[in-house]
Amino acid sequence: MKGDGKGEAAGGGASTPAPATEEKKPEGGEADKGGASATAPTGGTAEEGKALADQNQCMMCHGQDLKGGAAPSLAGVVDKLKPEGVAEVLKNGRGGMPALGAGWSDQQMSSMIEYLKTVK
Numbered sequence: 001m002k003g004d005g006k007g008e009a010a011g012g013g014a015s016t017p018a019p020a021t022e023e024k025k026p027e028g029g030e031a032d033k034g035g036a037s038a039t040a041p042t043g044g045t046a047e048e049g050k051a052l053a054d055q056n057q058c059m060m061c062h063g064q065d066l067k068g069g070a071a072p073s074l075a076g077v078v079d080k081l082k083p084e085g086v087a088e089v090l091k092n093g094r095g096g097m098p099a100l101g102a103g104w105s106d107q108q109m110s111s112m113i114e115y116l117k118t119v120k
């Protein structure tokens with residue numbers, strides 16, 4: 001293996017493990033808005049998304065079936081905003097919508113998107 005450190009020769013006793021460089025692959029990279037980069041992860045399940053919706057009380061604002069309450073209906077929202085747009089709203093919030101998804105894993109975000117696809 002070849003070290004890729006730029007002139008950082010390891011001197012002395014303590015050898016530190018190579019830093020894990022996080023490589024981000026731009027996927028469909030058109031999303032170039034400021035703030036947290038909203039990508040649309042995949043691999044989640046609608047079941048997990050529903051559980052997440054329960055935990056985060058989406059129903060409290062969006063209505064029992066997420067078809068509208070104090071907040072707008074989420075039926076067809078994935079078609080409307082596209083998965084990236086939904087992820088962005090959930091991560092960054094928007095208007096009266098809290099940034100509930102800010103701390104979610106990709107898996108959880110994906111699951112929520114899968115679940116929202118079932119709201120029709």
Ligand code: HEC
Pocket residue numbers: 052053056057058059060061062070071072073074077080081086089090094095096097098100112
């Ligand atoms: C505190 C009330 C509240 C909660 C809880 C809430 N929302 Fe919202 N949400 C809103 C409001 C209000 C809007 C409209 C924001 C706007 O007008 O910009 C919104 C908008 C959205 C949108 C964009 C809708 C569109 O047509 O553009 C999505 C997607 C969304 N919420 C998903 C969720 C999900 C998923 C949850 C649960 C994890 C959730 N919301 C929980 C209040 C809430």
